Amino acid sequence: QVQLEESGGGLVQAGGSLRLSCATSAGIFSINTLGWYRQAPGKQRELVAAVNSGGSTTYADYVKGRFTISRDNVKNTVYLQMNSLKPEDTAVYYCNKFPGNFGFWGQGTQVTVSS
Numbered sequence: 001q002v003q004l005e006e007s008g009g010g011l012v013q014a015g016g017s018l019r020l021s022c023a024t025s026a027g028i029f030s031i032n033t034l035g036w037y038r039q040a041p042g043k044q045r046e047l048v049a050a051v052n053s054g055g056s057t058t059y060a061d062y063v064k065g066r067f068t069i070s071r072d073n074v075k076n077t078v079y080l081q082m083n084s085l086k087p088e089d090t091a092v093y094y095c096n097k098f099p100g101n102f103g104f105w106g107q108g109t110q111v112t113v114s115s
Contacts, residue, residue, distance in 0.1 A: 002102045004095055009109030012085055020080040020109060022095035035098035036069060036080045038091035038111075049080065050098040062088075085113045 008020040020036065035050035049059045049069035057069050068081040078095055092108040 004102075004104075004106035006093060006095055006106055006109040009093060009111045011112045011114065014086055014113055014115050016085050016113070017081070017083045018085065018111060020082065020093055020111075022078045022080075022106075024076045024078070024095070026076050032097040033099075034071060034078045034095060036078070037094045037096060038089075039094070039108075040091040043091075045094070047098060048093070051078065082111070085111075087113045087115045089113050 003023070003025045005023040006020065008018060010018060012018055033050055033052040036048045037045050038048050039045040047060060048063055049057060049067055051057045051069045051071050053073070055071070059067065059069070066082065066084045069078065070081070071078045080093070082089065090111060090113050092110050094105055094108040096102060096105060
């Protein structure tokens with residue numbers, strides 16, 4: 001059983017920043033690589049970034065140099081710091097395990113970037 005609670009989204013102008021948080025159930029960081037995914041209107045859900053239990057990270061090419069994923073294994077929380085936001089980043093952002101998923105998705109958090 002896993003709880004996924006995304007927060008931190010909002011409306012920001014192009015070039016601005018947001019930090020997303022994903023609160024999870026205790027103990028899963030010792031087992032799973034976790035990732036941030038996003039889904040824009042009319043598009044499929046895609047992986048944005050992932051971080052394993054040791055802190056090693058991977059990023060989609062289109063966010064390299066702009067986004068940073070991190071995790072706090074005491075707070076059971078994964079973060080996504082998003083800088084230099086672009087209108088193309090507008091989407092609902094979700095957290096889940098990677099690869100694959102836990103078999104369900106949370107409500108996500110909406111990120112809207114205006115031009």
